[in-house]
Amino acid sequence: MSMTGKRGVALRLEGVSKTFGTHTAVRCLSLEVPAGAIYGFIGPNGSGKTTTLRMILHIVLPDAGVVEVLGARGTRSANDRLGYLPEERGLYRKMSVRRVLAYQAALKGMGCAAARESIDHWLGRMGLAAWADHKVEALSKGMAQKIQFIAAVVAKPELLILDEPFSGLDPVNLDVLREAILDLARQGTTILFSTHDMAMAEQMCDFIFMIHKGRKVLDGTLTAIQSQHGADRVRVRVEGGAAALHGLEGAQVIRDLGQMQELHCAGDPQELLRALVARARVHQFEISKPSLHDIFVSIARPDSAEGGHA
Amino acid sequence: MRKVWCVAATEYQTAVRSKAFIMGLLALPLMIGLSIGLQALAKRQTDLNDRRFVVVDRTGVLYPRIEARAQQRNEFLKQMGTNGSPRPAFVPEAYAPVDDARAEAILSDRIRKKQIAAFLIIGRDVVEPKAGADAALAYHAQAQTFNELPDWLGQVLNEEIHRLRYVQAGVDPALLQRLGQQVPVRRLGLATVDPTGRLIPAKEESRAAALVLPMGAMLLLYMLIMSAAPALLNTVLEEKMQKISEVLIATVSPFRLMLGKLLGCVMVSMSLGVLYLGAALYMLSRHDMLDRVPPHFFAWFLLFQVLGLLMYGSVFSAIGASCNELKDAQNLMLPVMLLIMIPFFVWLPIAESPNSPFARWISLFPPATPSLMMLRIAIAPGPPLWEILLGLALTLAFTLCCVWAGGKVFRIGILSQGQSPTLGRLLRWIAAK
Numbered sequence: 001m002s003m004t005g006k007r008g009v010a011l012r013l014e015g016v017s018k019t020f021g022t023h024t025a026v027r028c029l030s031l032e033v034p035a036g037a038i039y040g041f042i043g044p045n046g047s048g049k050t051t052t053l054r055m056i057l058h059i060v061l062p063d064a065g066v067v068e069v070l071g072a073r074g075t076r077s078a079n080d081r082l083g084y085l086p087e088e089r090g091l092y093r094k095m096s097v098r099r100v101l102a103y104q105a106a107l108k109g110m111g112c113a114a115a116r117e118s119i120d121h122w123l124g125r126m127g128l129a130a131w132a133d134h135k136v137e138a139l140s141k142g143m144a145q146k147i148q149f150i151a152a153v154v155a156k157p158e159l160l161i162l163d164e165p166f167s168g169l170d171p172v173n174l175d176v177l178r179e180a181i182l183d184l185a186r187q188g189t190t191i192l193f194s195t196h197d198m199a200m201a202e203q204m205c206d207f208i209f210m211i212h213k214g215r216k217v218l219d220g221t222l223t224a225i226q227s228q229h230g231a232d233r234v235r236v237r238v239e240g241g242a243a244a245l246h247g248l249e250g251a252q253v254i255r256d257l258g259q260m261q262e263l264h265c266a267g268d269p270q271e272l273l274r275a276l277v278a279r280a281r282v283h284q285f286e287i288s289k290p291s292l293h294d295i296f297v298s299i300a301r302p303d304s305a306e307g308g309h310a
Numbered sequence: 311m312r313k314v315w316c317v318a319a320t321e322y323q324t325a326v327r328s329k330a331f332i333m334g335l336l337a338l339p340l341m342i343g344l345s346i347g348l349q350a351l352a353k354r355q356t357d358l359n360d361r362r363f364v365v366v367d368r369t370g371v372l373y374p375r376i377e378a379r380a381q382q383r384n385e386f387l388k389q390m391g392t393n394g395s396p397r398p399a400f401v402p403e404a405y406a407p408v409d410d411a412r413a414e415a416i417l418s419d420r421i422r423k424k425q426i427a428a429f430l431i432i433g434r435d436v437v438e439p440k441a442g443a444d445a446a447l448a449y450h451a452q453a454q455t456f457n458e459l460p461d462w463l464g465q466v467l468n469e470e471i472h473r474l475r476y477v478q479a480g481v482d483p484a485l486l487q488r489l490g491q492q493v494p495v496r497r498l499g500l501a502t503v504d505p506t507g508r509l510i511p512a513k514e515e516s517r518a519a520a521l522v523l524p525m526g527a528m529l530l531l532y533m534l535i536m537s538a539a540p541a542l543l544n545t546v547l548e549e550k551m552q553k554i555s556e557v558l559i560a561t562v563s564p565f566r567l568m569l570g571k572l573l574g575c576v577m578v579s580m581s582l583g584v585l586y587l588g589a590a591l592y593m594l595s596r597h598d599m600l601d602r603v604p605p606h607f608f609a610w611f612l613l614f615q616v617l618g619l620l621m622y623g624s625v626f627s628a629i630g631a632s633c634n635e636l637k638d639a640q641n642l643m644l645p646v647m648l649l650i651m652i653p654f655f656v657w658l659p660i661a662e663s664p665n666s667p668f669a670r671w672i673s674l675f676p677p678a679t680p681s682l683m684m685l686r687i688a689i690a691p692g693p694p695l696w697e698i699l700l701g702l703a704l705t706l707a708f709t710l711c712c713v714w715a716g717g718k719v720f721r722i723g724i725l726s727q728g729q730s731p732t733l734g735r736l737l738r739w740i741a742a743k
Contacts, residue, residue: 057560060725076563079560080561084557084560086553086557086560089553090553090557091552091554092324095324104557104561106320107313107317107558107562151557
């Protein structure tokens, strides 16, 4: 389907940096997004996500490094094959829904007939066909958000960049949008997807990429990331609760979840289990993988030692 | 270029479908109609209450003449009825004793009590003025805004005083009036000779008619620029405030986006221009004034219109892009509006002497060139061609600078948030790579 870069890479960043005044927003960032993948882009507020997305879109230019999008290195020539849904959304309030979408399609170089067909298809799919000739100002917030999504995909982009696509949506609309995104991915669209919803990222993304203080701190499949960050984690449910774990050799309580406790195990988990059984009655013992949420928090919390390193 | 056209077409369609465009279309005829209608209405709404006034006539001979002339005037107004503009009647009253030292205070008090509108003290020696004599006409009123009464009194009394002086000098006033009769000056244009050698006499001209075309050209150009260029500020600011800009510049480069908007603005203004110029041509031909329009007038008009739109449009776009709220934009608009208004401050002396050194240099100042050069072109024989071309070149260069600087401010400003624009910051954005 798509004309992508070398070895089926839709997006490549090589040593990209950007500084605003004295503040370095992005430091020597490298990334390769395979064509057809859903790539989750996470990071705390102010970590450099928006700047990175803007560099990918050539809205801002990097001070150093190379941005290659759909095979185009350092130029905007591939921008017509990109779709973009920014975090801060807006539409022309006085225009009709159809005119807004037709304008976006025309800017991307789509012909009138193809645009009309695509607009009708997406409006129908999102349940907004009856609103095509209404002014945007007449739409509810959720409807406007879906129109904004259609504006991003109406021209059939090869790479779709979504910045917090689900924020503010009710569960029904959230499901509609998620299904639409997954369908696009199934049809071969590469999706770069920025979110603060870790559960959604875990469910939808083939790869996760995390940026913190302008540096890359995570990049890989969820399984690989969990293996790197969570092999030493154990969840237990014992009689006596957290008090029964006090002073346990080779282990340290990370979190007290009430009925369960999460431990950091420095040595062999089997040794830990034996020590526990000797102390108290064990109801549950689970060598667990950390959730993406946990990994995120462990990296991004202010006292984190991991946060500053790639 | 496709994207520039796409933006321009959308801007154009949005503008011409808006109520503001319809209002803009009707604004000029509406303003002219309203101004004529209101003036006519105001004339009919004049306060027609009698203007009572008191005369302290220390000469002892002038009051009867004032009374007679006031009566004549009032009779004449009565006969005129509703033909012509209705005016109030003047009702004089003599004051006695004329030497009363307190007359001024007493009559001032009557004015305060609204019993009379004014009073006049005629000096004892006005007919035979001598050094240090009491030879003044002192008109007193609470508000000196009503001119008709003092003007009439001045005219009537001076005529009477002259007549008395002639009689005292033994000269027949009727003879003097006949000998001193004014000879009117006829104002004519230029005579021409047709191809058969026959002389075509010059036509009668009037100052007002001669000013119609240059003033109309300048006003129309100003209106066509102002009907489209400031709207760019609003659309850019709206896109920024509504968070539309980011999606747009992810698809179109900021400079192309601004060019598209400028092109759309030119198209909107041209559409209005075609309608107005068509209407103006029709009116000129109906009043047999078409021959007053110099050749090439429309070509110059078109060129200066486009340059004016690009120049001010780029400045307004840049202001819109650099601001986050309307209040900031209004502050930045003030100096630009002052530049735009320059032609209105200087147009009259330029219309009177279109080729004076002042007219020449100020019409070469690019922000004022479009309007002032059109004003000069519309007054025959127009400025020398080299001046028009120099004005055009300077304006073109200035316009390119505005578009370039506006583009740089637009590129950075469109994504900036939370910073109020200052001149220093705008200059830094212009200087940025």
